[in-house]
Structures are given as C-alpha cells and as structure tokens.
Amino acid sequence: MSVYNFCAGPAMLPAEVMAKAQKELVDFHGLGVSVMELSHRSKEYLAVANAAEANLRELMGISDDYAVLFTHGGARAHFSAIPLNLAGADDQVDYLISGQWSAGAAQEAAKYAQVNRIDLRVGNGLEMTRAGEAGQGAYLHYCPNETVDGVAIFDEPDSDQPLIADYSSCILGREIDINRYGLIYAGAQKNVGPAGLALVIVRRDLIGQAQPTTPSILDYGLLDKHDSMYNTPPTYAWYLAGEVFKWIKAQGGVAAMAELNRHKAALLYDFIDSGDFYQNRVDPSHRSEMNVPFQLANPDLDAAFLAQSQQAGLMALKGHRSVGGMRASLYNAMPIEGVQALVAFMKAFELQHK
Numbered sequence: 001m002s003v004y005n006f007c008a009g010p011a012m013l014p015a016e017v018m019a020k021a022q023k024e025l026v027d028f029h030g031l032g033v034s035v036m037e038l039s040h041r042s043k044e045y046l047a048v049a050n051a052a053e054a055n056l057r058e059l060m061g062i063s064d065d066y067a068v069l070f071t072h073g074g075a076r077a078h079f080s081a082i083p084l085n086l087a088g089a090d091d092q093v094d095y096l097i098s099g100q101w102s103a104g105a106a107q108e109a110a111k112y113a114q115v116n117r118i119d120l121r122v123g124n125g126l127e128m129t130r131a132g133e134a135g136q137g138a139y140l141h142y143c144p145n146e147t148v149d150g151v152a153i154f155d156e157p158d159s160d161q162p163l164i165a166d167y168s169s170c171i172l173g174r175e176i177d178i179n180r181y182g183l184i185y186a187g188a189q190k191n192v193g194p195a196g197l198a199l200v201i202v203r204r205d206l207i208g209q210a211q212p213t214t215p216s217i218l219d220y221g222l223l224d225k226h227d228s229m230y231n232t233p234p235t236y237a238w239y240l241a242g243e244v245f246k247w248i249k250a251q252g253g254v255a256a257m258a259e260l261n262r263h264k265a266a267l268l269y270d271f272i273d274s275g276d277f278y279q280n281r282v283d284p285s286h287r288s289e290m291n292v293p294f295q296l297a298n299p300d301l302d303a304a305f306l307a308q309s310q311q312a313g314l315m316a317l318k319g320h321r322s323v324g325g326m327r328a329s330l331y332n333a334m335p336i337e338g339v340q341a342l343v344a345f346m347k348a349f350e351l352q353h354k
C-alpha cells in the first residue's frame with residue numbers, strides 16, 4: 001500500500017530525494033564518510049553548499065543584488081532577526097495580519113521595533129485594500145500562505161516600502177518576481193527539506209546595519225560576509241535542500257510545480273465544494289493551494305475519519321489544534337496520485353456515513 005503523508009510540517013520530501021540520500025548516507029561520493037561527517041570548510045562540502053545556492057538562484061531568478069543565506073533556527077528565528085536587521089528600535093514597521101503566522105511574526109517583532117498591525121481579516125476572507133493603511137514603516141511584512149488557516153495572498157501588496165514575506169509554506173510552490181521584495185524567508189520543513197534550516201533571500205542594500213544588540217548568528221550582514229558559515233551551518237539539512245532543488249529543476253522548475261499545485265488543489269477543493277458533507281470556509285479567492293483545512297459537517301465523525309484514513313495510508317490529516325477538523329497539506333513533494341487517493345477515500349467515507 002502506498003503511504004501519502006499530508007503533514008503540514010515537517011512534511012514529506014520527494015521519494016527520489018529520500019532514496020538518493022539513503023544511497024549516499026554512509027559513503028558520500030566514494031569518500032567513505034557521510035556528508036554529515038564532512039567539515040563545512042572542506043572542498044567536498046563547499047561544492048555541495050555552492051551548488052545548492054546556485055540552483056536556488058537559478059530556480060527563483062535571484063540576482064547578485066540579493067544575498068541567499070542558509071541559516072539555523074527555522075522561520076521563527078527570523079521573526080526576531082528581521083526587525084533587528086532592518087529597523088531601529090524606535091522605527092515603525094508595518095505588519096499585515098492574515099492568520100496565525102503573520103500575527104506571531106508581528107508579536108515577536110514588537111520586542112524590537114514599533115509594530116503597526118493592519119488586520120486584513122474580515123469574515124472568511126481578506127480585505128486587501130486595508131494594506132493601503134501601511135506606508136510609514138521601515139518595511140511591510142506579510143505572509144503569502146497561512147499554513148494553519150489555509151489562507152493565501154496571491155498578489156503582492158502594493159507598497160513603496162521594502163516588502164518582507166514569510167514564504168515558509170509556499171516557497172518554490174508558485175512563481176514570484178523576487179525583485180519586488182526586500183526580503184523573503186522560509187523555514188525549510190514545508191517545501192524545501194528537513195526542519196531547522198531556514199532560507200533568507202535579502203536585498204544586499206538593506207543589510208549591514210543591524211541593531212547593536214543583534215545576536216551575531218542572526219546578523220544578516222555578518223552571515224552574508226561569511227557565506228552563511230559564520231558558525232557551523234546545518235550541513236546535512238543544507239545538503240538535502242540542495243537535492244530538493246535539483247529535483248525541482250528535473251520536474252521542470254517552479255513553473256511546472258506551480259501548475260501541478262494548482263491542479264492538485266483544484267481537485268480537492270472541487271470535490272469539497274461538490275456536496276455538503278465536507279466544508280472549506282475560506283473565501284475562494286484566498287484559498288491556499290498548499291494547505292487545505294476542511295471540516296466534516298458532522299464533527300462526531302472526525303475520529304472515525306482520522307482512524308480510517310490512517311488505515312488507508314493517508315497520514316496526518318488531523319487539523320491544527322487551534323482550528324480542529326482536518327487539514328491536507330499538498331506541498332511540491334505530494335504527487336497528484338496522493339490527492340486522487342484522498343478524494344477517493346473521502347467519497348467512500350461519505351457514502352458509508354451519509
């Protein structure tokens with residue numbers, strides 16, 4: 001039986017990448033040691049690190065005006081690092097709130113700068129015109145894909161401020177023009193690789209003036225100067241991320257991933273909308289392609305749904321503890337067959353319990 005893992009994060013990685021990592025695990029390129037046992041300064045490891053960066057730059061069209069940083073601490077480290085690096089303690093910074101992660105980012109930033117919160121949420125949708133209330137702060141931060149709420153913002157907010165975005169759950173899943181951004185960041189464990197690693201892509205003219213209290217390992221100027229090796233980086237996670245980048249290139253790049261992701265999401269949303277046994281309450285123009293929360297009309301059936309789906313090889317469909325119900329995460333590594341299997345299971349479950 002095939003197993004499909006719908007976990008929101010740490011999430012599934014491409015099967016081909018896992019198989020290659022297994023093959024190379026104890027003997028990397030005939031060296032007789034694992035890549036995780038190599039010095040980060042060795043020429044063998046530097047080749048891995050540089051190839052990963054080059055492939056990411058190619059996939060996303062990132063010019064030399066931007067630094068690409070491979071960092072510790074997940075996405076949350078950057079909730080703190082962003083205000084510390086890009087604002088003074090007395091500066092205003094603008095945060096658009098569209099769900100739980102953007103709210104969390106604003107809360108953390110308030111320790112280091114003067115946060116102006118602009119809540120976009122109205123009913124089940126977002127009022128994007130409210131973003132016009134920003135414009136004063138050192139930057140404008142938003143979250144294009146709210147992993148918990150299943151809410152997405154597809155068009156960048158219009159602003160002359162440096163635009164900062166938390167791409168943790170949609171990086172490489174849709175095409176973007178990086179030149180519209182001052183900085184984007186992403187924890188790796190949704191669409192890129194193992195947990196612990198985070199990527200930061202930042203316009204170089206914005207860095208180098210961190211607040212004096214900024215911990216050195218969060219100082220973007222210092223990290224850039226040391227090619228993300230100011231201290232020992234998460235080497236194995238960086239290697240695996242590099243393998244994922246190669247895999248995406250082999251699939252046809254970000255455009256091919258984006259098309260497949262739209263197709264996968266449409267399959268699931270269309271089925272959910274076709275009856276009233278299941279529901280997704282998000283305004284259709286802001287429905288996430290990556291994370292699809294859904295409820296059973298009769299929540300008494302939740303436990304049976306979760307037990308039976310697990311038995312059918314459909315893993316980790318339980319919704320976030322704060323939302324309840326179900327959530328299916330459909331990141332790049334999820335094949336269309338996984339979504340087809342989920343829809344087939346949901347149909348059968350509905351017939352059985354109607």
Ligand SMILES: *Cc1c(COP(=O)(O)O)cnc(C)c1O
Pocket residue numbers: 009073074075076077101143145146147166167168169187188190196
């Ligand atoms: C998962 C997630 C985070 C937190 O990532 P960590 O690596 O656990 O710090 C932040 N933002 C978004 C949008 C996420 O999906």
